[in-house]
Amino acid sequence: MDNETVDRENWKARGYLTSEEVDHPPREVLKGGAVAVIECPQRIPCDPCSESCPVGAIDMENVNSLPKVDYGKCTGCGICVENCPGLAIFTLDCSGQDTCQITLPYEFPLPEAGEEVEGLNRKGEAVSNVTVTRVKPKDRSVGDTSTVTVAVPEESVHDIRNIRRKE
Amino acid sequence: MRVKDHPVLSFPEREEITFTYQGKEVTARQGETIAAALHNHGVLELSKSGDKLRPRGLFCSIGKCSSCLMTVDGVPNVRTCITLAQEGMVVEKQEGFPDLPREAEPLEPSSTETRETDVLVIGGGPAGLKASLTAADAGGDVTLVDENPFLGGQLIKQTHKFFGSSDLDAGTRGIAIGDDLVGAVKAHENIEEMTGTSAVGVYKEAVGLYKNMEKFVKLNPGKLIVATGATEKMIPFPNNDLPGVYGAGGIQTLMNVHGVKPGKSAVIVGAGNVGLIVTYQLLQAGVDVQAVVEVAPEIGGYFVHAAKIRRFGVPILTCHTVLEVVGEERVEGVRIGEIDENSELLQESTQYLDVGIVGLSVGLSPSYKLLAHAGCELQLNPVLGGYVPIRDQRMRTTRDDVYVAGDASGIEEATSAMLEGTIAGADAAIELGVGGGREEEKIDDCLNKLKDLRAGPYYRELRKSIQGVEIG
Numbered sequence: 001m002d003n004e005t006v007d008r009e010n011w012k013a014r015g016y017l018t019s020e021e022v023d024h025p026p027r028e029v030l031k032g033g034a035v036a037v038i039e040c041p042q043r044i045p046c047d048p049c050s051e052s053c054p055v056g057a058i059d060m061e062n063v064n065s066l067p068k069v070d071y072g073k074c075t076g077c078g079i080c081v082e083n084c085p086g087l088a089i090f091t092l093d094c095s096g097q098d099t100c101q102i103t104l105p106y107e108f109p110l111p112e113a114g115e116e117v118e119g120l121n122r123k124g125e126a127v128s129n130v131t132v133t134r135v136k137p138k139d140r141s142v143g144d145t146s147t148v149t150v151a152v153p154e155e156s157v158h159d160i161r162n163i164r165r166k167e
Numbered sequence: 168m169r170v171k172d173h174p175v176l177s178f179p180e181r182e183e184i185t186f187t188y189q190g191k192e193v194t195a196r197q198g199e200t201i202a203a204a205l206h207n208h209g210v211l212e213l214s215k216s217g218d219k220l221r222p223r224g225l226f227c228s229i230g231k232c233s234s235c236l237m238t239v240d241g242v243p244n245v246r247t248c249i250t251l252a253q254e255g256m257v258v259e260k261q262e263g264f265p266d267l268p269r270e271a272e273p274l275e276p277s278s279t280e281t282r283e284t285d286v287l288v289i290g291g292g293p294a295g296l297k298a299s300l301t302a303a304d305a306g307g308d309v310t311l312v313d314e315n316p317f318l319g320g321q322l323i324k325q326t327h328k329f330f331g332s333s334d335l336d337a338g339t340r341g342i343a344i345g346d347d348l349v350g351a352v353k354a355h356e357n358i359e360e361m362t363g364t365s366a367v368g369v370y371k372e373a374v375g376l377y378k379n380m381e382k383f384v385k386l387n388p389g390k391l392i393v394a395t396g397a398t399e400k401m402i403p404f405p406n407n408d409l410p411g412v413y414g415a416g417g418i419q420t421l422m423n424v425h426g427v428k429p430g431k432s433a434v435i436v437g438a439g440n441v442g443l444i445v446t447y448q449l450l451q452a453g454v455d456v457q458a459v460v461e462v463a464p465e466i467g468g469y470f471v472h473a474a475k476i477r478r479f480g481v482p483i484l485t486c487h488t489v490l491e492v493v494g495e496e497r498v499e500g501v502r503i504g505e506i507d508e509n510s511e512l513l514q515e516s517t518q519y520l521d522v523g524i525v526g527l528s529v530g531l532s533p534s535y536k537l538l539a540h541a542g543c544e545l546q547l548n549p550v551l552g553g554y555v556p557i558r559d560q561r562m563r564t565t566r567d568d569v570y571v572a573g574d575a576s577g578i579e580e581a582t583s584a585m586l587e588g589t590i591a592g593a594d595a596a597i598e599l600g601v602g603g604g605r606e607e608e609k610i611d612d613c614l615n616k617l618k619d620l621r622a623g624p625y626y627r628e629l630r631k632s633i634q635g636v637e638i639g
């Protein structure tokens with residue numbers, strides 16, 4: 001058996017989650033429109049995700065609790081993506097025909113809408129080429145982190161978590 | 168080398184000035200330190216060490232490590248990391264121990280001064296800024312000194328957003344928190360700010376302050392708040408003293424304060440929060456980080472910080488250590504290797520990485536020396552980073568007119584530093600008779616927030632250690 005799946009806390013040594021370790025929203029939810037996925041598995045003192053959500057979709061008992069998204073409430077607005085200091089939140093949307101849209105936090109020189117970039121997984125490995133569909137530069141009044149939305153094939157919606165611009 | 172196209176910072180063009188280095192003219196941006204300006208021109212070696220004449224370069228960049236000493240305008244042993252370059256300055260490399268200039272004379276009586284103040288705060292980081300604001304809001308006269316040319320301490324280079332609770336600035340970038348606090352301090356009529364000023368001793372009758380290498384001020388405060396922060400730690404390995412080996416904070420100062428790119432490629436040692444954050448910031452500045460090396464079997468910093476650099480492909484090598492730095496005059500590469508559970512090196516695992524920067528983030532230790540000088544009782548506490556003063560919940564040390572706050576009281580973070588600074592400033596104001604009910608409320612509020620902040624499993628060891636040094 002794969003070591004990584006035996007020890008649930010092995011991410012502490014690896015520094016990334018495997019796709020299996022992430023709580024994926026059910027397919028029906030993604031087909032219905034954008035929702036947030038949070039990849040923050042450690043109880044640290046931090047709560048801007050929960051505090052910034054305009055509809056109260058991220059419940060936290062106290063500042064050290066693990067954040068969890070209520071898909072019934074989440075509208076996929078992406079405000080938490082811009083607010084999270086750990087850059088640990090993404091929105092996924094598979095309501096389109098063949099591709100899904102992933103919105104990710106991005107604090108590097110920004111690409112342009114329409115640009116083709118490499119989609120990278122959680123280890124920084126290239127998965128496939130993807131197209132940038134939207135770029136939202138950082139704004140201090142909403143979280144201060146830029147976001148980039150890319151269109152990806154449905155099979156990589158749970159793998160692609162970063163982009164690299166081509167030279 | 169300048170940082171180009173930074174995603175968070177902008178470095179507006181500033182007026183250029185010219186100074187001489189080894190007789191040659193070099194340029195600097197207005198407001199840049201001598202060490203940063205030389206670094207930009209590729210000068211990494213700033214001096215040769217005392218007896219062995221080993222090359223020495225920048226390390227901590229916050230005035231604490233003595234690795235950047237040079238002779239400036241004939242004065243030896245000037246800390247060039249905290250001294251601003253000025254038009255016409257004459258800067259010379261030191262070769263071994265410098266001689267005192269023959270014509271040197273003691274300070275003229277006219278350049279010493281004796282004064283009083285209600286509250287003296289030493290250190291203008293988040294702890295000292297909050298302590299000053301709180302005591303000044305209560306109506307106290309505050310003098311705030313810092314030996315750096317800018318206020319803000321470690322905050323002025325934290326380009327990332329802070330964690331913690333939203334009612335404590337979480338989600339705000341450290342630099343923005345720093346800007347707001349420094350702005351409030353500068354605007355406050357009860358605060359006199361003295362930058363470029365080192366507190367050099369706490370004597371019976373006064374605290375000695377040495378201002379801009381020109382003036383000696385004897386300041387007699389009603390209450391003293393020591394918020395001197397921390398010093399970056401060093402670990403032993405061959406050639407750990409070569410130029411190109413930096414403390415993590417030193418790298419941040421170069422790239423995030425001065426916009427100088429420290430080099431092309433790096434290895435970071437230590438996967439605590441500081442190491443992970445510096446790695447990310449190096450990537451943002453356009454530096455290739457080849458690996459983060461961590462001797463423990465797990466990553467010590469927050470998972471989310473690790474995930475941010477992993478998804479750019481930076482490996483975090485746990486159970487690995489630095490074997491040696493390779494190079495003659497500066498870092499040319501580093502050899503690393505894996506260790507087993509008995510700390511034995513696995514010979515076949517060693518590898519050489521061709522990098523010019525080795526960034527150490529192996530912890531900080533509290534800057535306690537002024538507290539020791541003041542006669543405050545200290546305790547050695549490894550979890551808190553080294554020697555820390557015994558104090559009560561209100562940050563009073565065993566000397567009732569001396570307080571401590573921030574990293575100087577034990578290594579934690581900016582949020583707790585601000586809370587401790589507020590507590591110390593409020594209690595000092597109350598004890599001096601200027602503070603009252605409002606200050607008591609602030610203390611209660613901060614004590615509760617500190618408790619919440621330290622409540623999680625991540626801080627179990629820290630909680631125990633703090634209890635160990637608290638009295639009353």
Ligand SMILES: Cc1cc2nc3c(=O)[nH]c(=O)nc-3n(C[C@H](O)[C@H](O)[C@H](O)COP(=O)(O)OP(=O)(O)OC[C@H]3O[C@@H](n4cnc5c(N)ncnc54)[C@H](O)[C@@H]3O)c2cc1C
Pocket residue numbers: 229230289290291292293294295312313314315319320321322325327328329330364365366367394395396397415416419440441442444445534537572573574575579580581582583584
């Ligand atoms: C890379 C890095 C990342 C970090 N990230 C975070 C984070 O995400 N969240 C968080 O909360 N914290 C973070 N921290 C920690 C945080 O920056 C520190 O805990 C905090 O700055 C401590 O504040 P302080 O006021 O005690 O000391 P400092 O900020 O260190 O300030 C001390 C000041 O005292 C001055 N000084 C010292 N001695 C003297 C003297 N004798 N005379 C005059 N002046 C003197 C120094 O010049 C300095 O300006 C990070 C630190 C680093 C290095």
Ligand code: SF4
Pocket residue numbers: 035036052053054055056057058069073074075076077078079080081091
């Ligand atoms: S995407 Fe919007 S609605 Fe959904 S959790 Fe984030 S902030 Fe709340």
Ligand code: SF4
Pocket residue numbers: 038039040046047048049050067083084085086087088089471
């Ligand atoms: S804001 Fe981000 S890092 Fe903080 S708890 Fe929420 S998801 Fe985790």
